[in-house]
Amino acid sequence: MSARTRWLWCALFLVSCSGGEGDAVDGGGGIVILPGDRDGGPPRDAGPNVVGDAGFADAGTPRDGGFDPNRDAGPPRDGGPPRDAGPGRDAGPPRDAGPVRDGGVMALFSGEVFGNTTLAGSPIATRSDPFIDFDWGENAPQAGVPADNFSIRWTATVRAGFSETYTFITESDDGVRLWVDGNLIIDNFTPHGVTRDTATIALNAGQNYDVRLEYFDSGFDAVIRLLWASPSLPEQRVAAIGSSSYDGGVRDGGVVRDGGFVGGGPSSTRHTPRQLGSTGAGNGFYEYLPPNYSASGAPHPLMVFWHGVGENGNGSTDLFRVLVNGPPRLIDDDQWPNNRPWVVLSPQHPGGGCPGVSEIQSFIAWAIAEYNVDTSRVHLTGLSCGAIGSWNYLGQHLDSQVAAAVLIAGDGRGAFNNAGCNLGAVAIWGFHGTGDTVVDPQGTIQAMNNLIACTNRDDAILTTYPGVPHDSWTQTYDLSAGHDIYGWLLQQTR
Numbered sequence: 001m002s003a004r005t006r007w008l009w010c011a012l013f014l015v016s017c018s019g020g021e022g023d024a025v026d027g028g029g030g031i032v033i034l035p036g037d038r039d040g041g042p043p044r045d046a047g048p049n050v051v052g053d054a055g056f057a058d059a060g061t062p063r064d065g066g067f068d069p070n071r072d073a074g075p076p077r078d079g080g081p082p083r084d085a086g087p088g089r090d091a092g093p094p095r096d097a098g099p100v101r102d103g104g105v106m107a108l109f110s111g112e113v114f115g116n117t118t119l120a121g122s123p124i125a126t127r128s129d130p131f132i133d134f135d136w137g138e139n140a141p142q143a144g145v146p147a148d149n150f151s152i153r154w155t156a157t158v159r160a161g162f163s164e165t166y167t168f169i170t171e172s173d174d175g176v177r178l179w180v181d182g183n184l185i186i187d188n189f190t191p192h193g194v195t196r197d198t199a200t201i202a203l204n205a206g207q208n209y210d211v212r213l214e215y216f217d218s219g220f221d222a223v224i225r226l227l228w229a230s231p232s233l234p235e236q237r238v239a240a241i242g243s244s245s246y247d248g249g250v251r252d253g254g255v256v257r258d259g260g261f262v263g264g265g266p267s268s269t270r271h272t273p274r275q276l277g278s279t280g281a282g283n284g285f286y287e288y289l290p291p292n293y294s295a296s297g298a299p300h301p302l303m304v305f306w307h308g309v310g311e312n313g314n315g316s317t318d319l320f321r322v323l324v325n326g327p328p329r330l331i332d333d334d335q336w337p338n339n340r341p342w343v344v345l346s347p348q349h350p351g352g353g354c355p356g357v358s359e360i361q362s363f364i365a366w367a368i369a370e371y372n373v374d375t376s377r378v379h380l381t382g383l384s385c386g387a388i389g390s391w392n393y394l395g396q397h398l399d400s401q402v403a404a405a406v407l408i409a410g411d412g413r414g415a416f417n418n419a420g421c422n423l424g425a426v427a428i429w430g431f432h433g434t435g436d437t438v439v440d441p442q443g444t445i446q447a448m449n450n451l452i453a454c455t456n457r458d459d460a461i462l463t464t465y466p467g468v469p470h471d472s473w474t475q476t477y478d479l480s481a482g483h484d485i486y487g488w489l490l491q492q493t494r
């Protein structure tokens, strides 16, 4: 969802979307949902140490006896060669040869481009697009195609998320016509300036539909967009459905036709909602695929992000809440650089409370089987309730799936009590604002200091933000606090 859409939603539903969630936790016990809001706390930069040192909140004197401020500044403390430098870690044959692995590829609109306005003759070029959303101005749409007097036919398969009346919307300069499920529902194949056309059609949840859009530009500007909306679906670009394993074998709309690799546009173009029930996962989730991801290429690291309690939801109509904070927000806002190599999955926890241990374990297991990912580089991250659940998961499953975790404003005391120094098998970087009145900062501080005191830890880092309230995640995930969590995670292997 765009930032605009998100704020509209926030306004409509009176939900705090900047902080996004609030929860109170009594040492891993019961959760109390508060009207939490990061704006309710003291100003983020009011702490004595925050402003002075380029805004690095943890640059000050350690406040938590035993915490060495240099721990997160120097080279890796194990002093040895990088742990992923050993021979052969990635040298094996692609692990994605099996039939399962071709899930998760992104489907695209497949386009044929013609050198006239009537789609006549043979195509002069082809193209593959995650969305139809273009304003080419007076330029040509691509190399080898004229700037005027061209036409494009796009085809794809889409899937309805709801059994509702959908409105299909085109914005075009010049002509457009649109078929859904074989029905010509928009027919404005005439020269014109940018024009919005709409048509409605009833669709059924979970059903696949063929979409064909034909478009031409006869001169001057060239614009074409394809959007849809329903009572439950905010207006947004139409996305083709995502993978052969989800759709029963419709592969030709997808990456197979495009050399087998996902494209390299802005991050949001590869971010796809996967509603509960549309995949084999136990949660609805948002899926981000990095550029060049493919089912058969080099495996990518996997990041699994768990949100806070305010973003809990049913995994389908509520799924967009996942976009409120953390990596999925950055991805959706195109603030996620293409050189971050992870497949990022952001599941939505249903019901109340925080995600459970088995819920997290099962989701990761499914993801590892479904996507072409490097199982030595599975990284877990979460904020608030998502961090609490992740801590609890680590306390039981240690490094059986995960190499490292970045856990923000959570509570790891129960995990340490459970696993003791064995928790050190996972590299953990814990963050907490000391002004947090929603989740006790000691939940992170005590757990991390206990872990740091262990001799067999892999890597353990504590960063506190003096005076910062519950929302310490925004400045952590967007790197504005100056801690390169992404670079650090990529160094961590299992």
Ligand SMILES: [Ca+2]
Residues within 6 Å of the ligand: 137, 138, 139, 147, 148, 149, 217, 218, 219, 220, 221, 222
């Ligand atoms: Ca033109």
Ligand SMILES: [Ca+2]
Residues within 6 Å of the ligand: 173, 174, 192, 217, 218, 219, 220, 221, 222, 223
């Ligand atoms: Ca035109």
